[in-house]
Amino acid sequence: MKNLSTICLTIVLIFIILPKTFSQQFNIPTELFSRAERTWYQETSLNADVKAFCEAVGRLSNYAHTEVFGRTKEGNDLIIVVLANPKVTSPAEAAATGKPVIYIQGNIHAGEVEGKEACLQLTREICFGTKTPLIDNQIIIFCPNYNPDGNDKLSATSRPSQDGSPLLTGARVSGEGYDLNREGIKLEAIEAKAFMKNIILRWDPALLIDLHTDNGSWHGYTINYAPCYKSAGLDIITGYVKDKMLPAATLSMTNRSGIPIWFFGNLTQKPGELPVFSTYSHLPRYIVNYMGLRNRMAILSETFSHDSFEKRVLSNYLFLVSILEFTNSNASEIKKIIAAADAETIKTISEKGGIIERGVTYRIAEADKPFPLLMRETEEYKSEDGRVRRRATGKLYWVDSVRYFDHFLPDKTAKVPYGYIFPAELKGIADKLQEHGINVTVIEKRKVFEGEQFIITKYAKETRAIYGGHNPVKVEGDFRKGKFTADKGSYYVDMRQxxxxxxxYMLEPESDDGLLFWNFFDEYLTLKGVENGNIPYPVLKILKPY
Ligand SMILES: [Zn+2]
Structure with missing residues (x-):
């Protein structure tokens, strides 16, 4: 019994007194230790903890500026901490430094909590610890808790396949019921609107890192990652992240910790065939892919849910450090690449608008050669509720030859025009484009132009609703060339931007993730009688400069 008492007392000392003593020794207040740290990784940080942390770091650090960038349906603040040396307090000050802005977001799915904890711990270490050099050449913005309405809805069933602690985690969706990682195009959720208006359009991050936890295949990695997959965008953006940034971060992570990390995928195997590892999607509804279409870089990070909570947070922390060391060392190159991507976009449209084509739907494609893949041995066991479950035995092994499907190729293409024109009554479309920061103008006087119009011959609406009550629309039809008239007051989107x-991607009628797909044209098309016969899609394409 004496031994047990000693153990209990030691635990109490570790839990309560040690953080206090440590914080007093280094003059760091207790709120700058995450709830995960303070509870020995039994609990995750609540909204109040994150808020107290962000406010304290903004008050106490010479490098941190704390900002509220929105308020959720349930009245929670959306908070960022901007870290810079010297400190900056506005986007204008950040832009004047010439340094790239790196935006790191945790908790978009509030059951996947380790990114949130890693953001808090790394913020503290940059402000008060040994990681201050990470802000020598770059500005880092942390949004530890992007889904606070989901965060405090604690439940033991949010992440049922997650091993061990924290027992209680938040809900996946936002307070309005949105999956915030499907908002890339439609921007309906309060959080997504605030993110676009106050993060993307104000701070213009060169790189976004989105932190998740995956409960897919039993591979042997602690983190899987993915670049912003290329669809209609440019090779230089995806190529830099995929071929340079991620391999460098992987090497650095391996050297510093030995923790294995690799690209994202799900494993399937049919008897007698090589195993197949396939990544997820090219669709820009996913925020990481969306960034690629903006000529900006992005990384998806997925920690492995069957690892312990402590290991998940630690590996997330080390992965962020590894990426940030790379971006800090290559800050000017990153700035140059995104500036070159913007310039190349305008040049390409100016010289080849109306000629070149890009994909509007895509299929997943296989890498040149098979890869070795690290796997985790598992076994079946009977859990307390009598169900047969699977668990890791602790043994890792390599599968030598795995077919890896790691990129996307166009299935169907369409011409990229000089510009798009649509009628004044589609103000909602103009507003949505402008919400993304797209330049839309109003035509001052009636114009005749040569162009292309899509005639819808088949209109199909899914009966099953997805993501915020949408019934996706798919159309078939043909483009018809001709002379068209745009009335005064019509909207014009010049593509030389x-x-x-x-x-x-937003305006093409056959796009697999465009505004038509997401029901933004439903009302207009129904009024015009799309269900009764062939009608023209109201967005015209200009194929020659006018
Ligand atoms: Zn997720």
């Missing part, structure tokens, strides 16, 4: 690839 950096966001041209995003405009293309």
């Amino acid at each position: 950096p966001l041209a690839w995003l405009v293309f």
